[in-house]
Amino acid sequence: METARKSRLLVARRWLRLPDSIAARMALTVVLALLLTQAVSALVYLTDRPEGPPVHSPRVLVQRVTSIVQLVESTPVPERTRLVRAIDDPVLRVEWERDTPRFKTDSVREGFPFDRLRRAIRNGLDDRDRQVVIEVRREPPMPGPFPAEDHHWGRDVRLSVRLNDGSWVVFAGGDPLEGPFRLLRFALWMAGIVAAIALVSLWTARRLTAPIARFAVAAERLGVDGEAPALPESGPRELRAATRAFNRMQARLARFVADRTQMLAAMSHDLRTPLTRLRLRAELVEDPEMQRKMLSDLDEMEAMINATLAFARDDAKREPRGPLDLADLLQSLCEDRVDAGHQAVYEGPAHAALDGRPVALRRAFANLMDNAIAYGGGFTVRLRPEDGPSSTSIATSIVRVEIDDAGPGIPEEEFEKVFAPFYRLERSRSRDTGGVGLGLATARTVVRGHGGDIALANRPEGGLRVTVTLPR
The missing domain is CATH 1.10.287 (Helix Hairpins)
Incomplete structure (x- = not known):
């Protein structure tokens, strides 16, 4: 069962x-x-x-009135009251009165079209002398209560028909x-x-x-988030196929990043060993000037390798997201640079909640601030929470961070190029100032990894403005 x-x-x-x-x-x-x-x-x-023809039409009204009058007239007097109660309905009110009703002189109507209605009722009763009284308690809005095209029977109209024994049947309209x-x-x-x-x-x-x-x-x-869980395959067949392809693409991208990281880790191991041997051999060089140049080149090579590995590994991607106070983070970065003897000013609220990766964001803003110090001598950072569309549809509330320096700025045609890894501006960003050209690239990678973006602009009063937008 x-x-x-x-x-x-x-x-x-x-x-x-x-x-x-x-x-x-x-x-x-x-x-x-x-x-x-x-x-x-x-x-x-x-x-x-409604059942049958419209009960308010003149033709049906005449038929009902004549039929009821004939029926009441043929019924014995003791049974007429009960009969009338059975006939009475909300559309056409019917009463039987032994005595002549009281007619108001000012409400009794004569002439056309009332005579037409009287004539139709008398013809239906086959009695041309039958007394029929029509009363209208107020003037109707139409020219006459029963023109051919009017199908309405109001409660203000009262029609009385005299029976052969002197009693009366009174008809009145239902609820208007x-x-x-x-x-x-x-x-x-x-x-x-x-x-x-x-x-x-x-x-x-x-x-x-x-x-x-x-x-x-x-x-x-x-x-x-490149490590987001796979999307559940649900919905119609076409969507399931698209979802399946999307999940495969996401898995391939994850494998590609993992393979790249593993390859660079192996390269770091292979490169550090010969660099160490070269450093040891450089220590044996007797010429002090030559030894200094060799060690300087080795230091530069090691710095480039370390920066490249840090950029490629993208440690921020593996850092879990969580709530953080962006205002507190920016203030602490400014205080660290003031303690180091640099000019750094923070303008903005004391607190600004944000969901993100603290270490990665600290690294990104530190790179931008150090860049402003290296080429502008100092900076002013402004934090402004706003309500508006972000670069993704995941969040609609954003925070905007502006970092202004007093440096020479950057030509507008170079705005996008400076974000490329190892790209350097020879005139405004010389090698003597330090760095290997990965600061801006790393910062934009981190910011875009949070769903935001970085924009550059030259200030009218001089200097560069770096604007960072992040969804909250």
Whole structure:
């Protein structure tokens, strides 16, 4: 029994499963929306439509009045009250009175089109002398209460027909709000249809676009965190195929970075050994000047190798992200440089929360500040939290850090070139100032790894401005 029940559940789930294609799902959505519209429209038609011809039309009114008068007239007097109660309805109020009703002189109507209605009732009763009194308690907005095109019977109109025994049957219109309420119900039905279709469409659209949104976020995250987990393969067939290709690409990139790091680690081992031997041999050189030059070249080579390995290993990528206070980090960097005898000024809030890698960001901003000190003699750093779009769609709130120096600046055509590894400006950034040309490249790698970016600009008053934007 249990096995049979599980088998039935599996079959039911297979039948209830959504189509595997985006096109099929979109078609199913349209079909379901149309079916829902038709079902609700049919429900409105079956439950809210009147039975038979419009009861307010003059023709139907005359037929009902004459039929009721004939029926009451043929009924014994003791049974007439009960009969009238059974006939009475909210659309056409019916009363039977033994005595002649009190007619208000100013409300009794004569002439066209009232005579036309009297004549139609008398013809229906086959009695041209039948007394028919029509009262209108207020002037109707139309020229006459019963023109041929008017299908409304209001409660302000009262029609009295005298029976053969001297009693009267009195007819009055129903609640005049029946018409507005009918329109209101129809409007509410239509609003319900629209709301239902909107909810179904919204729910279906969100179900269809959720995998696409996750795919977009994962693509953005890949540029920020190369070690992000693989994206779950869900959704229609096309999206699963795209997700599978994306995960393979991410895995290949991770393997490429790992292979590059391993290769550079091996190179560092192989290069350090001959450098050590050369340093030992340089110590045996008897010429002091030659020995100094050789050791200087070896120091420069070792510095370049160390900087290259630090840049390639990208230690910041493996550092876990976490909350940090960017304002405190910048202030501590400024204080360190002031303690070293350099000019460094911080302007900004005392605290600014940020999610990032503390060691990597410290290295990036330290490179930018040291660069400003080396070529501008000092710097001023400004921190400004802002609300606006970042370079990715992951965050919309950003922090902007500006580092100004008083140096010679950089030609605009060199703005992008200076971020290339080992690129140097001979005139404004000479070799004598130190460094191997990896400071800006390392800083931009770290900042872009956080989803931000770095921009350069020459200040009108002189000097270079480095602007760093980071998502919060």
